[in-house]
Amino acid sequence: MRAYLLARLGWAVPIVIAILIINFLIIHLVPGDPIQALVGDFPTPPGYAEQIRKEYGLDQPLLTQLWLYLVNLAGGNLGFSFANRQPVLPLILDRARFTLLLMLPALTCAAVLGVVLALAAAPRAGSLYDSSVTAISLIGFSVPIFWLGQILIIAFAIKLRWLPAQGMISLRETLTGWAAVADVLWHLVLPGFSVTIYYIAVVARVARASVLDALSQDFVLTAKAKGLSGRYVLWRHVLPNALIPVATVIGYNFGYSLTGAILVETVFAWPGIGNLFIASIGNRDYPVLQGIFLLTAVAVVLANVVTDMLYAVLDPRVRGSYGKNA
């Protein structure tokens, strides 16, 4: 078990280093002076640009620059956002809370719904119901998530007036306690649903295949030969085996759902990373943009490692193959 975890962490380290290098190279993409990328296109106090130029060694060879860049990162210094009058790292972490508030319920919903759809569809492979699950997942893959958000706003907020279209809380009144929680959940419905759709597509497609695969495994015959009912076999034997690839695909797709959440936030004015991202594009606040790329990329690597751990928890064979577990 420990050997397995070390192997997965060993996998993550070079990837993170590669991400850091990519981020460093992006600075040099700005036409003209790379100082722009480190400072942004916002009025800065006099002398700040020169101080940064020295701090990052921009007049020195590229390798020295890379070293100084990494030293700065190691100190948690992702730069300063003059548009927000705040250092980049706490700014992004603060907004990340709201993005997670949007993503995690949506992910949970999608995981449960996707698996339930697949469980219902797979034993009836080839039926009309099964085909429609396949069709739904194809649509989920193709629909632009921000457009889906706009359509939901037009339908449910503007025409039907059932749900709020913008923001995370009602501005007109100040709510406290459970009323405030309910208010946030109320605002969560439409953007959450937008994020969920793509994920349901991913989960349903993989879950359908893995349920079909598990159903055809030999141990299902043993379970049936004991006289267990079909329903019991499906839930107790097929599902735990089918969930392994599903959990994996959910974890590995963390990056996609993060991207989806960012796009959806801009449609619904949800105050998370996505909103910060689009505001920073408008402000040419480059340090924030780079910080968002860096932190989301590292978050995705972490999600991958966590997924691998989950995989080991779900599948005893993985633990076994790396030495006997205690």
Added chain:
Amino acid sequence: MRRFLDRFLAYRAGMTAGLYVLFLIAVAIAAALWPGIDPHEISDRAMVAPSMAHLLGTDELGRDVLLGLIYGVRVSLTVGFSAALAATVIGVLIGAAAGFYGGWLDLVVMRISEVFQVVPGFIMAAVIIALSGPGLSRVVMVIALLAWPQIARLMRGEVMRVKQLEFVDAVRCLGVREWVILGTEVIPNSLAPVLAGATLIVAQAILLEASLSFLGLSSADIISWGRMLNSGQRFLFNAPWLSIFPGFAIFITVLAFNLLGDAVGSALNPKTQR
């Protein structure tokens, strides 16, 4: 009977998608050649709802939405096809080399492609475009940069399979040089799955370009579907048609390329079950 019906339906979906793509190409060419029509033309009939005069309505500057959609086809298809082409060329060459020669080259290529698989591609593309400035060729390059590992992986697997086949050994016995064998025998016989992968990349590229334009990361003087959605966002309440139609165009086009990719994949692989 059921199998036959399934196959027929799958075939028909692929066919319909193919016809739709041909139709889009025709529209793009017609829009380029048609004289005397300017989609940027501003009129005093701003924000008119869909009617006989303007089938899909007009935007806040009085520009016709249908005309915009027609001119937007060109951007979507150009980006989609050129990005897929670039990604395919890069991916085929690198993937073939990795699969054919193996060893450390293979190791390095696989690790690099892993990085691109893990990194959130859209965010990286958006940051690059935001820092380097908008422009179609930049968008194409960024998408190709993000997408080539998919093709390289497909190609690598296929080359590793093909290079072990008997006819390759036969050619080798004739004394043909290794890199000539790679170019004339192995690569041409490994391209089938790549074609399906490339079609799927067209779909991803169109969606990615639209997403970037939706965030405002495209130049304002080029009409594209994503750009139209970006301006539509401000008028969801007064002029929902500004969002509904361009988004639907993106959706259907991406869906078509996805269907086409699936159909190409199963058509080229007679063993596929499903």
Added chain:
Amino acid sequence: MAVQPGNILEIDALSVTYRVRGKTVRAMNAASLTVRDGEAVGLVGESGSGKSTLARVSLGLIPRKIARIESGRILIAGRDATRFSETEWESLRGDPVAMVFQDPLTYLNPVMRVGPQIAESVRRHTPELPLDQRVEELLELVKLPSVVTRAYPHELSGGMRQRALLAVALGCRPRLLIADEPTTALDVTTQAEILALLKDLRRRLGMAMLLISHDLGIVASACERIYVMYAGHTIEWGGAGAVFQTPAHPYTVGLLRAAHAVRNAEGRFATIAGDPPNLAELPPGCPFVPRCSHALAECSRDMPERFDARSGDPHSVRCWLYEKPGLGFDRAGTG
């Protein structure tokens, strides 16, 4: 538990077909087989002879989407189960008929500990017994240490897995245990151990057993009666001694000779000349004709119902050579 003696399993002229890629494969052709209560019966044949289909059809475990019972009957403890629904079959599985399968790794659930997999049988069939105690008892019965309950299948050796699978089946308290190639996936020493265990358990528990194998020797040593299957037909059956010592059907003779040849010339596989039949395009008559050196004109026309030995152990064969005894083929099977 006292049971009335009778037939626990009776398969009567059963024909089963599979539809695979538009073709119809005839897996069983009017095959018949009977297992009486408490009796050990062996079933021998090559892969593709229909013996596994016979095992599965006896538990209603053939895939309903592609398999069809064309004719014949299955009787389990006297009940006609031929047209049973899935739910009706559930009431017969485990008790009175349980099954152990060939490959003990793939037939155990890989993500479930062994203990709970055995406990499922106990809960389903003897809920009145104390669960943990009963699981312990079953493990003792198959000679496994009790720590095995906490293990996952992949942590056990092949022989231990097969024992665990056996415990799962015994937990159902079956009147008939069907063992489909229970030793094929194991090494020779373990094979002998499992076989000895099976024999011992059958005697102690007084249950009937249907032992299926491609190895005539294994079956003859463990069973009282033997059936031989070829291309979906039961072609020869009788007392174990009679079939093993004096095989009648040219196929059985060849099978036995091939087995001896393997034992004599080490490493070299001796087989019966010719290819196994294509079950999708079976000719009329005896399916062994293309490989048979004694074939008569009528062999290509149809198969005889049965010819019985006139004396000694019960012994029957479906081969025209025995219509007129003494014709070109010696009853002693040395020909």
